[in-house]
Amino acid sequence: MSNPSSPAIPLERLHAILGPKGLITDADAIAPWLTDWRGRFHGQSPAILAPATTREVAAVVALAQEQAIPLVPQGGNTSMVGGATPPANGRALILSLRRMNAIRSLSAEHNRAVCEAGVILSTLHEAAEAAGRRFPLSLGAKGSATIGGLVSTNAGGTQVLRHGTMRGLVEGLEAVLPNGEVYEGLEPLKKDNRGYDIRHLLIGAEGTLGVVTAATLRLVPALTRTATAWVGVERPHDALALLRLLERRFGQTIEGFEVIAGDCLGHVLSHIPGTRSPIGTPSPWHVLIEFDLSEAADGAQGEQRILSALSEFLESGRGLDATLAQNEAQAQSFWRLRESISEAERAQGPALQFDISVPVEAMPDYMVETAKAAQARFPGTTASSFGHLGDGNVHFHVRAPKGTADGPAWIARQGKEISRFVHDAVEAAGGSISAEHGIGQMKRAELGRLASPARLWAMRAIKQAFDPRGIMNPEKLIPLASEG
Structure with missing residues (x-):
């Protein structure tokens, strides 16, 4: 070693x-x-x-x-x-940080939990649920992802539309800075104008500015009643029209709004046993919507209002089919389809996977046009996407030509050129090459290629000021001077 x-x-x-x-x-x-x-x-x-x-x-x-x-x-x-x-x-x-796994405190009254960096996300979910509260961030790796990692990458997930990313859920932070001093900022202050916000510098810094040791996190009331809908549409542009319609009718009760390309759903149905499409009409695109009806005086009336809105959408000609889950088990089966996409994509074959964001209004065009352009530019490949339409986060996949046996070799040959192509399209749309996964070492060179000189100067200056000896998470996030 x-x-x-x-x-x-x-x-x-x-x-x-x-x-x-x-x-x-x-x-x-x-x-x-x-x-x-x-x-x-x-x-x-x-x-x-x-x-x-x-x-x-x-x-x-x-x-x-x-x-x-x-x-x-x-x-x-x-x-x-x-x-x-x-x-x-x-x-x-x-x-x-895995040994530092204590939930130091959890208050249902104050909607707050103080967790050490090694607390596993699912453990926090369970503790909050036992207190009649919830931590409104979830992702596929919830059984192993830790609070420190989620803070350090400013993680997102399916509930960002309503509750924001990790940055919006962290009310206080404790961290060890590169000189060994402890930044003691766990106090959940609503107002604090003592200059630079060290907390927000550390969130999303990927461990390059210090070591997150604990966080004060915002909790919200537990969901007591939800409604889950599945809608088939012709284009993601129709999905955006549906989002705007529902935002006008239901506002903050929309918990999640996911859009899924038809071939992504097809891969799930082909590779994940026990799955079936929620609707009978074949659709090029699908939408999964979660509503929080916990505060509705009459939940049944809330569901009726949702059905009425969906019927109106179908009658407008922009929707192909729609259904509302009849019980919790059916709602979970809808979400299982969404959460199984990554597993199904791996079973489908080798692919380059991109976690990107564009302005919400640009997302439908990006999903359609970039897929067409990628397939034309790289013959034999197939491209499609799924994502959190409400916050503009696209998971865009370019799959190797059918029959490709050696995925790593294909990625080594084509990966750099395809990545540049996809990221250039993101840049043209005014987006970001990383929506919720961070930069790490995989995207560092691309950040150096595409980021503005001002952004690169600021990032390097902050890194140098905090960590002049370069001991914190070397070779991550900050592009080399030759990459800028």
Whole structure:
């Protein structure tokens, strides 16, 4: 595991700080944490540091600063862009936050929870539910993703339309800065004008400016009654028209609004056992909508209003078919279709997957026109998308030609050119090459190619000011000067 160019690792001093449970040097125990979740990036590290308290994190970071030892913060290792994988040179130590997994407090009265960085998202969901509350952010990796990682990547999900990204759900933050000092900002202040907002610098920084150790998170009342609808449409433009209609009628009760290309649904129906389309009419595009009727005086009346709006939409000629889930099991079956897309796409064959965003009004054109253009530019490929229409987040996939056996080889040959093509289209639409997964190491060069000089200057200046020795999560997020 060691590298001849690696700095000497002060194992005795680290052992004194962390104890026997907090210092892992066994190669077999380290190995599972050296590869990213998608299996695209592989690194090396001589040790995993696993502190149990913020004080231990601070001591470790101070020692790393003194010795110029790079650290790679890691939670559940669910990064989609290689953001928590150590570099291949073997110089960095993995700083695991998984032992810091306490929910320090949870108040139903104040709609607030204070969680350490290693708390798994599903654990928070369960604790909030037991208190009659919920944490309104969910994603496919909820069984392994940790709060620290979600904060550090400003994670999103299917409920951003109503509740915002992680940035909007974090009311306070505790973190260890690169000099070993603890930023104590857990207080949930509504107003605080003491200059730069350190909390918002750390959210989405992917561990390059410090180590998130705990967060104060906003909770909301539990859902007591929901309505889930599935609508077939001819084009995503019709889906946007439906969104605007429902926003006028129902406002903030719309919890989620997902749009899915017909071939994406087809892959789910082909590869995921026990799935079936909610509607009988074959449709080029599909819409999944979740309504929160918890505060409705008469839930049945709320459902009737939804059915009336959907009927009006169908009668306008912009909808092909629609249905409303009749019970919780059926609603869950609708959501299972949406949540199984990634699994089905993997079964379908190798693909390049893009997490991008464009202005909401530009999303329908982007989904249709970029897919056509990609297929024309790269013969044999197929392209389609699904995503959170309400917040402009598109998951855009370009699949390898049918029969491609060696996916990694195809990606190595075509990946860079296809990525440039897709990202150029995003830039032309006024969008972002990363909507909710971050930059990590996978998109760093593309950020350097496409970001404005002002953005790159500011990012590099902030990084240099916070971390002049470059010990925090090296080779992530910040483009090299040659990439700008």
